[in-house]
Structures are given as structure tokens and as C-alpha cells.
Amino acid sequence: MTPLIQVENVKKSFAGVDAVRGVSFQVNQGELFGMLGHNGAGKTTTIRMILDILRPDSGSIAVLGGPISEEKKNKIGYLPEERGLYRNLKVVDCMVYLASLKGLERNEARRRAMDYLERVDLAQVANKKVSELSRGMQQKVQFGTTILHEPEIVIIDEPFAALDPVNTRLVKELLLDIRRSGRAVLMCTHQMHLVEEMCDRLVMFSKGKIVLHGSLKEVKRRFAPNAVLVEGTGNFADVPGVLSVQAHNGSQQLNLDDSISPQAVLQTLAARSDVTIERFEVAVPSLDDIFVRVVSGEATDHE
Amino acid sequence: MMKVLTIARTEFLKHLRKPSFWFVLVLIPAVMGFMSLSNGSGSGNSSDSGIPGIALPEQTLAKFQSGEPVINFIDQSGLVPSVPAALPAETAALFQRYDSEPVAQAALDSAAIDSYYVIPADYLESGDIVRYSRDFDPFGGALEGDLMQLLLTTSLLPDPSPEVARALLQPTAGMTIEPLESNGQAAVKSSDERMSSVFQLGMMFTMLLYGSIFISASWLLQALIEEKENRVIEVVLSSVTSQQLLAGKIIGLGLLGLLELVIWGAAASVFLGGKLSFLPSLKDIDLAPTVWVLVAVCFACGYAIYGSLMAGIGALANTMRESSQLSIVMAVPVMLPLFFMSVIVTQPNGVLSTVLSIVPFTAPIVLVVRAAIGSLPLWLLGTSLLLMVGTVLGMQWLAARMFRSQNLLGDLQPSWKSLGRALRG
Incomplete structure (x- = not known):
């Protein structure tokens, strides 16, 4: 299957400063792809190159097969982080104009805009000026302009900024709908829990390079410490192979020697009568932890 | 191309719906009418004194009509020993001769008179005359100048005669100009009437072109900055290229400017020749259709030049405040023809007029004014048009360099350094 976006060894510099230093990744059909990285890591420049807003200095980018x-x-639907709307236009006119720049016929754009506004409970503000809307409302209208023309690829930067929990759930559902329909979403966000919850695969940028790349499971496994989380009573420190015990959100994390597996520890604990086990799981790091470790240079994808 | 037209259509309609568009649409003809009227009434500040060839300021006329002397003078040169007897009695009554300056000074101090003139002993060598007045009145001397000229010229003649003096002062005052109208009839005008007509005509076309070119170019700048300030430019650039965006805006706002020009042109034609004309001096003017063609060509070139400059400013500036500071600089060359209008209409073939006709930043207005007053040589028209077209191409190249996505999305500051960086890319 041809990837919807294929980025190959792309480089870009501005006034002698390398913003993107040879990145490669691909986004497939029916995939929600996460793009992570600290501010200034090169994510936005890469997105702008995918969209042909900027030209790469070298490397190649293929979109929809070429x-x-x-x-x-x-x-393509694009919602940048630095976003806005024409404040002096009516909401529906603004949506129709931006959709017509995507080649959508004006009447059809108007019909879809009204449908969308109904769906997100904003039909009553369709004829109000954008400037009269709250920030959250504007955010929903912006999201609507991104998907009104039913794009095959949605590129979206911080889609949940300024949204309350109800609207966050709404936008999340809309993004998952796009994935379910076989289209692709490339999402940049700093909200790691949403990446963990929604993304199939991800790349992490740092200083213009990709420092982490793969499926969520792979990445977590790669960074998983040899440790287990245990809830229960008793002394776990003397279990063979346990190097140390530390408290972890009401549980105890048993850090294990490389020579012993979680499975062996479970068997040992099950055989002992001086401890009780209420919960046992293999410890996996949060994406947040991985992000901090990678960005601080403590670890990389290649370690 | 469809996207360019979509942008053009949206910009056209968006600005058409703005109250400011309608305000300006009405304002310019109003200013045009006001300036022409005030110019017409400018000659109304002086009235016929009843002395052939002499017009008096209204306040002087009032004194004249009340029988008070208007010109008080001391002659130290011996050239004006008395008010010339050759002057008609009612004219002679306007002059009061004082024998010495202290006497005149005392009269001035006691408010018996408002001013007095001293013709110094070395008048013939120096040509100087001094006017003393009680209050600061810089224009008083100028207003009474005609009477002083008449007094001196008459006195200097070996055979004093006010008629000869008047002929010496204004040898061509009675000249009439008789251009043949299209119907073969001669439209007889005196030189004063004609000067008033050409001045008003010049002002009208200057306002017409200045308004349409500069205001349309300013809309362009405003539209670009609006997109930056509203932070919508990146979304737009994901759908269209920066060049498509620029082209759409230039076309849309250019057409709106053209619509404005057509409406103002229609208003101007009412001022000019129609029965509704309220400016008598313009009533008989019959402009050749080629002048209107030149108006359209000059608008297109002027708009392309200033629109490109504004687009460049739009790429550099990030806020309306920054852009307005830069656009004020752009307004200066467009205003130059307005400042030098009297020179252009009185000396259309002089050096200044020729230079302003050739420089592409002032040429769009000056060419039209000169064509309207019937003083535009063909060689000059050809040279100017060539230079304008060349400048249009150069400006558009610069605008295209400036108006690249990288510059539009960057954090450029309006400085020479940023300008250089933006042009290099």
C-alpha cells in the first residue's frame, strides 16, 4: 500500500541555521500519526514542506503517491498552531471561502458548513461575525474549515488547545472518524496522554532530527525498564532478582536485574506465603517520561 | 486560475461591503468639488474695483467704496512727488502721500491707518519697497500690490497715463484663447478663465488618479496585513501559493479601484461639461476620448507600481501600525503632483513638469493632467509609458521576491536588513 505521505531524508535551513536535518518517515492510510517534539524541534518546518508552503533544501517528499x-x-486539510479566521467575516462565509480555496463548489461548501455547525452545536452563530465568537467556538469553526472538503490527509497542530473537556472529546471523535474512514491524520501535540490514547505510530523530533520513530507499542517496549509494578502487602525487596523497590503512585515498582524476567518474579511471588498480591503488571514508561528522557538527551531511539 | 478568481471575488466583495469604501467613494468627489469651488471662489476674493485692469481684495474694496485711502506712502526717492494727476479721481483717492516717515508712523500708532509704504531713496537701484503695518499681515502687501504697481508705473512714465501703465503691467491681460470645439464653434475664453479651467481640471484629475491608485494600493496592503494579524495566512497558503494569493488580491482590489475610478470619472464628467455642472469655468471643456483611455492606462500602471510596493510592505510588516508608517512614505511621490499643480498647469512644458512626467512614480497623474489640459507631446507620452511599463515589471519582480511564503510566515521586521534578507531569499 502506497503511503499517503512519504518524507525521505529532508533537510531545510534558514540563514545558515539547520531547522530540519535529514528526516524520514511515512504516514499510511487509516492511520493516526503523532508528531512530537519540543518547540523549535523542526515539526512545523517539516509540515510546511509537506504542504509545499516551504521547499526543502534536499531530500524528497511524496504526497498521495507523488x-x-x-x-x-x-x-489535504491543515490546521496550524498559529491559526485564526477572518474576524470581520460571518462564520459561514469564512468557512465557505476557505473551503472554496480547496476547490469545493460554493453552494456545496455552504451546505456542508451548515451541517458541520449543526453537528458541533454552533448553527446559531452561523451568521455572526467571527470576532463575536468565544475562543473555544472559534477553535471548533477552525477545525470545521480543516475538514469541510473531506480531505484524505488531515494535518493538525495542537488540535485540542483552548478546548474544554466536552469539546476535546468532540474533536477527538471527529479525528477518530477520519481514521475509521480510511483517511490519515498527522497530529502534532504536546498532550502526551492524547497521543497515547489516539495515535497508532509516532515520530519524535529534537533539534531538527528524528530521535524516536515507530508504533506506540514498540516505542514503549523499547524504553520499558526491566521492572514490575506490584500492589499488595509484604516485603518485596528480598525477592531474588529485585535490585530495588520504589514507591510509584500507590504501587511499588520492583526494578529487576537484567537476568530475570517479570514472569519469573511473578512465579516467585505466587509461591511465597508472606506476601499478598492484589495487582501485578509489567512496568512501562509513560510517553511523557520517554519524551523528557529523549529530549534531555538521556536516551535516543538508537540506544 | 479558479483559486485566483475566488480570492479576487472575495476581496472585491469584502471591501465593497465595508462602510469605508462608500465613505471614500463619496469623499473624493466632494473634495474634488470643494477644491474646485474654493479655487473658483479664490478669484472671488477679489472683485472688480471699477478701475480697468485692477482687481481689489474685498476688504480693500470696502475701504475704497467708503472713500478711505487704501495706500499710504512716503516717497524718499523723489520718483512719486505726488499722486499722479493722470489717475482718475476715484483711483487717486485711494492713495495718501505722507511727507515724512514720523508723521506716517504717528498715524499708524494712533490707528488712523493700518499700514504705510516707504519708497526708499535707492529704489531705482535696489527695487526695494518696505511696508509697515500695525498687525502681522503677511498677505496684506500682496493684496494691495496691484495698486502700488499702478502708482509707481504711472509715476515713472514720462507722460503719465494709467492706460499705458496698465498695458505695461499686464500686456496680455486681454488675450482670448479660441480652441475650436468638435462642432466647429470657437469656445472663446479669456486667459484668466482658461487658467482657472486648467487648474480645476488638473486638480480634478489629480484627485481622481491619486484616489483610485493610492486607495486601491492601500486596500491591498490592508488585506495582506489583515491576513497576517488574523493569523489565517498559513491556512490560506496551504491551499494556494503566495503568488496566487497576491494575484487574486491585486485583481480583486484593482477591479474595485477601477469601479471607483469609473464612478468618479462619471462624477467628473458631470463637473466638466454636463448641464448639471456647477462649475461654470469647466462647463465648456470637451475632453477627447483618448484622455479617458489614458486615465485607464495610467490607473493600471500606477496601481501596479504602488500595489507592488504595498505588497512588499505587506510582506515586511506584521501589524497595521508598522505598515501605515511605511505606507506614509509611499504617499509622498503620489502627492507631489498635487503640491506642484500650479507649476504643472502654468508651465506644462517646464523642467519640473517634464521631470514629473517622466519619473514613473509621479507620471501616472502628471501625464493625465497634461493630456487633459492639452499639453502632452507625443514623444513624452511614449517615453513615460515605456518607463512606466518597465517600472511595473521591475516592481512586480521585487514584490514576487518579497511575497514568498517564507517571508510571509517569518518574523521579518520592517528594517533594511530584513528587506535585504527577504529579497535574497
Whole structure:
């Protein structure tokens, strides 16, 4: 299956400063792809190159199976982090204009805009000026302009910024709908729990390079310490192979010697009568922990 | 191309719906009418004194009509020993001769008179005359100048005669200009009437072109900055290229400017020749259709030049405040024809007029004014048009360099350094 986005060894510099230093990744059909990284890591520049807003200095980018074209631009929906709307236009006119720049016929754009506004409970503000809307409302309208033309690829930067929990859930559902329909979403966010919850695969940028790449499971496994989390009573420190015990959110994390597996520890604990086990699980790091470790240079994908 | 037209359509309609568009649409003809009227009434500040060839300021006329002397003078040169007897009695009554300066000074101090003139002993060598007045009145001397000229010229003649003096002062005052109208009839105008007509005509076309070119170019700048300030530019650039965006805006706002020009042109034609004209001096003017063609060409070139400059400013500036500071600089060359209008209409073939006709930043207005007053040589028209087209191409190249996505999305500051960086890319 041809990837919807294929980035190959792309580089870009501005006034002698390397912003992107040879990154490669691909986004497949029906995939929700996470793009992580600290501010200034090169994510936005990479996205702008995918969208042909900026040209790479070297490397190649293929979108929908080949070089970007005007027709292909019409199949991409983009919501940047620095975003806004025409404040002096009516909400529906603003949506129709931005959708018509994606090649959508005006009447059809108007119909879809009204449908969308109904769906997100904003039909009553369709004829109000954008400037009269709250920030959260504007955020929903912006999201609508991104998907109104039913793009095959949605590229979205911090989609949940300024949204309350109800609207966060709403936007999350809309993004998952896009994935379910076989289209692809490339999402940049700093909200790690949402990446863990939603993304199939991810890349992590640091200083213009990709420092982490793979499926969520792979990444977590790669960074997992040889440790287990145990809830129960008794002394776990003297279990063979346990190097240390530390408290961890009401549980106890048993850090294990490399020579012993979690399975062996479970068997040992089950055989002992001086301890009780209420919960036992293999410890996996949160994405947040991995992000901090990678960005601080403590670890990389290649370690 | 469809996207360019979509942008053009949206910009056209968006600005058409703004109250500011309608305000400006009405304002310019109003200013045009006001300036022409005030210019017309400018000659109304002086009235016929009843002395052939002499017009008096209204306040002086009032004194004249009340029988008070208007010009008080001391002659130290011996050239004006008395008010010339050759002057008609009612004119002679306007002059009061004082024998010495202290006497005149005392009269001035006691408010018996408002001013007095001293013709110094070395008048013939120096040509100097001094006017003393009680209050600061810089224009008083100028207003009474005609009477002083008449007094001196008459006195200097070996055979004093006010008629000869008047002929010496204004040898061509009675000249009439008789251009043949399209119907073969001669439209007889005096030189004063004609000067008033060409001045008003010049002002009208200057306002017409200045308004349409500069205001349309300013809309362009405003539209670009609005997109930056509203932070919508990146979304737009994900759908269209920066060049498509620029082209759409230039076309949409250019067409709106053209619509404005057509409406103002229609208003101007009412001022000019129609029965509704309230400016008598413009009533008989019959402009050749080629002038209107030149108006359209000059608008297109002027708009392309200033629109490109504004687009460049739009790429550099991030806020309306920054952009307005830069655009004020751009307004200066467009305003130059307005400042030098009297020179352009009185000396259309002079050095200044020729230079302003050739420089592409002032040429769009000056060419039209000169064509309207019937003083535009063909060689000059050709040279100017060539230079303008060349400048348009150069400006558009610069605008295209500036108006690249990288510059539009960057954090450029309006400085020479940023300008250089933006142009290098």
C-alpha cells in the first residue's frame, strides 16, 4: 500500500541555521500519526514542506503517491498552531471561502458548513461575525474549515488547545472518524496522554532530527525498564532478582536485574506465603517520561 | 486560475461591503468639488474695483467704496512727488502721500491707518519697497500690490497715463484663447478663465488618479496585513501559493479601484461639461476620448507600481501600525503632483513638469493632467509609458521576491536588513 505521505531524508535551513536535518518517515492510510517534539524541534518546518508552503533544501517528499500539486493540496486539510479566521467575516462565509480555496463548489461548501455547525452545536452563530465568537467556538469553526472538503490527509497542530473537556472529546471523535474512514491524520501535540490514547505510530523530533520513530507499542517496549509494578502487602525487596523497590503512585515498582524476567518474579511471588498480591503488571514508561528522557538527551531511539 | 478568481471575488466583495469604501467613494468627489469651488471662489476674493485692469481684495474694496485711502506712502526717492494727476479721481483717492516717515508712523500708532509704504531713496537701484503695518499681515502687501504697481508705473512714465501703465503691467491681460470645439464653434475664453479651467481640471484629475491608485494600493496592503494579524495566512497558503494569493488580491482590489475610478470619472464628467455642472469655468471643456483611455492606462500602471510596493510592505510588516508608517512614505511621490499643480498647469512644458512626467512614480497623474489640459507631446507620452511599463515589471519582480511564503510566515521586521534578507531569499 502506497503511503499517503512519504518524507525521505529532508533537510531545510534558514540563514545558515539547520531547522530540519535529514528526516524520514511515512504516514499510511487509516492511520493516526503523532508528531512530537519540543518547540523549535523542526515539526512545523517539516509540515510546511509537506504542504509545499516551504521547499526543502534536499531530500524528497511524496504526497498521495507523488509530488505535491494543486489538486493534491485540495485533498489535504491543515490546521496550524498559529491559526485564526477572518474576524470581520460571518462564520459561514469564512468557512465557505476557505473551503472554496480547496476547490469545493460554493453552494456545496455552504451546505456542508451548515451541517458541520449543526453537528458541533454552533448553527446559531452561523451568521455572526467571527470576532463575536468565544475562543473555544472559534477553535471548533477552525477545525470545521480543516475538514469541510473531506480531505484524505488531515494535518493538525495542537488540535485540542483552548478546548474544554466536552469539546476535546468532540474533536477527538471527529479525528477518530477520519481514521475509521480510511483517511490519515498527522497530529502534532504536546498532550502526551492524547497521543497515547489516539495515535497508532509516532515520530519524535529534537533539534531538527528524528530521535524516536515507530508504533506506540514498540516505542514503549523499547524504553520499558526491566521492572514490575506490584500492589499488595509484604516485603518485596528480598525477592531474588529485585535490585530495588520504589514507591510509584500507590504501587511499588520492583526494578529487576537484567537476568530475570517479570514472569519469573511473578512465579516467585505466587509461591511465597508472606506476601499478598492484589495487582501485578509489567512496568512501562509513560510517553511523557520517554519524551523528557529523549529530549534531555538521556536516551535516543538508537540506544 | 479558479483559486485566483475566488480570492479576487472575495476581496472585491469584502471591501465593497465595508462602510469605508462608500465613505471614500463619496469623499473624493466632494473634495474634488470643494477644491474646485474654493479655487473658483479664490478669484472671488477679489472683485472688480471699477478701475480697468485692477482687481481689489474685498476688504480693500470696502475701504475704497467708503472713500478711505487704501495706500499710504512716503516717497524718499523723489520718483512719486505726488499722486499722479493722470489717475482718475476715484483711483487717486485711494492713495495718501505722507511727507515724512514720523508723521506716517504717528498715524499708524494712533490707528488712523493700518499700514504705510516707504519708497526708499535707492529704489531705482535696489527695487526695494518696505511696508509697515500695525498687525502681522503677511498677505496684506500682496493684496494691495496691484495698486502700488499702478502708482509707481504711472509715476515713472514720462507722460503719465494709467492706460499705458496698465498695458505695461499686464500686456496680455486681454488675450482670448479660441480652441475650436468638435462642432466647429470657437469656445472663446479669456486667459484668466482658461487658467482657472486648467487648474480645476488638473486638480480634478489629480484627485481622481491619486484616489483610485493610492486607495486601491492601500486596500491591498490592508488585506495582506489583515491576513497576517488574523493569523489565517498559513491556512490560506496551504491551499494556494503566495503568488496566487497576491494575484487574486491585486485583481480583486484593482477591479474595485477601477469601479471607483469609473464612478468618479462619471462624477467628473458631470463637473466638466454636463448641464448639471456647477462649475461654470469647466462647463465648456470637451475632453477627447483618448484622455479617458489614458486615465485607464495610467490607473493600471500606477496601481501596479504602488500595489507592488504595498505588497512588499505587506510582506515586511506584521501589524497595521508598522505598515501605515511605511505606507506614509509611499504617499509622498503620489502627492507631489498635487503640491506642484500650479507649476504643472502654468508651465506644462517646464523642467519640473517634464521631470514629473517622466519619473514613473509621479507620471501616472502628471501625464493625465497634461493630456487633459492639452499639453502632452507625443514623444513624452511614449517615453513615460515605456518607463512606466518597465517600472511595473521591475516592481512586480521585487514584490514576487518579497511575497514568498517564507517571508510571509517569518518574523521579518520592517528594517533594511530584513528587506535585504527577504529579497535574497
